Amino acid sequence: MSKIIAVAGKGGVGKSTFSALVIKTIIRKTNDIILAVDADSNSTLAQMLGIDVESTIGDLREDLMKDPEGVPSAISKFEYVQYQLRLALAEGERFDLVTMGRPEGPGCYCYINNILRTYMDALTDKYAYIVIDNEAGMEHLSRRTTRTMDKFFIITDFTPIGFETAVRIHELAMGMDIKINDIYLVINRIPQESQTHQKILDLKESFPHIFFIPPDDELVNYAFDGRSILELPDDSKAVKAINEICKNAELM
Template sequence: MSGPVIIAFLGKGGSGKSILSSLTGKLVINDKKNLLLIDADPAMGLATALGVQGYKTIGEARENIIQKAKNASGKVEKETLGNEIDVLLMECLFETPDYSLLVMGRTNSIGCYCPVNTLLKRTIKTIASRYDVVIIDAEAGMEQVSRQVTESVHYPVLLTDNSLRGVRTGILINETITSSNQHDVKKTGIIFNRVDRADTELVEKAVEAGIQYYGSIPADENITLWDRKGLPALEMPDETVSLTALKTIMKKINFKPLSSAFSAGEGLNLRGGNFR
């Protein structure tokens, strides 16, 4: 069985990570693939864009796990704890007929017992292995990349506008990815979002830094309207301009699974999961 394609949207604040994660998700759903969306931003912008409520976050589960771990002293209790973790993580998997969603929530409170990043990585690996495509909406900037949270990602997709700051953030993210031995990465590319045309000089800067230029996405009135009314992003019309542009870009990227990257996560044994 080959593992999923793992795509992460990265870039400076407000560059369109949450909305483009959602719209890429829409394309994946239209393509009849099993989709796992991961909202890795503590601000939970993806969950908001999707318009979902009533989910339990990994952050909350983690608090629970810490509490249980503190109470567990002997070996037997620690084994039970492993099973508890499975159950708690499964409770965080928000499932709809079209996709599943994992919301990380706030996971960086002081004095944490178990490293959250390890938990995040394991969660991604174990749960993700059951899906065709995994899309991660990352936190703005460098933070998650430098903590290697996104280390299992095959396709880091950088987002920017026509600003030097946006492109520089993308270049820094790419440098971090390449220097941190993230061997699962197939290629890193950049999309210029909310622009009529990508600035040639900025594109050149990105390309010189070893980043592929994927294309550009125009400002879309429907995104603005959806945002204003708080409508679910997946209900945007199929023919809306941003989605049409994104479709062309996705065809060009031609995401392929990297089977070696995904076996079930070590040490976790998710039983009784309701995977499709």
């Protein structure tokens, strides 16, 4: 059974950065192969992981909606979709990445979504770890058939709106038909002296486990240069914080 790690939070709080650095930690500490899922329509995980994406699930879905007869006649639609989906799987050295891409437009996507779900379920069984980088609405999670989440990280920055969104995502997750084993709040880009702020103590009611990541200038520079953050040195502040979080959350 693969261990499913999901990451959610408001736009710009550091979800993709966190997902990429969790992947970096798993690569470091295990010999396992990871499946990374970029389920945010604002897809940036590939760039952070330093790989190219040729097509997304969203592109495939739209192509099939536009031209349902575009399937070569010798193969079934199911086989065709499977083949296209394999093409949408980008390979890194120790991980594969699937990018969900743009959200659904209007129309009935039931058929294609059913195929996608069957395929994704079969695919996910092959990996020891699955890291899902979600958008705030968690559309992708609510549609999964795999109804257990091992670790759920809600990321926020040190802002009231980030905190409010984190609480809302927590409620949303509780209302979904998904079993979540452990939920953690991660406050990103927070200076050490702010970690005992009253607002954070208030959050303890909803989140018994709260982790912190300090601001990291090295990370900012890597992002600016478009470099893969998998290459960040082990002594970078963010890498050290995420190693510690993975250890405390017993990820591996």
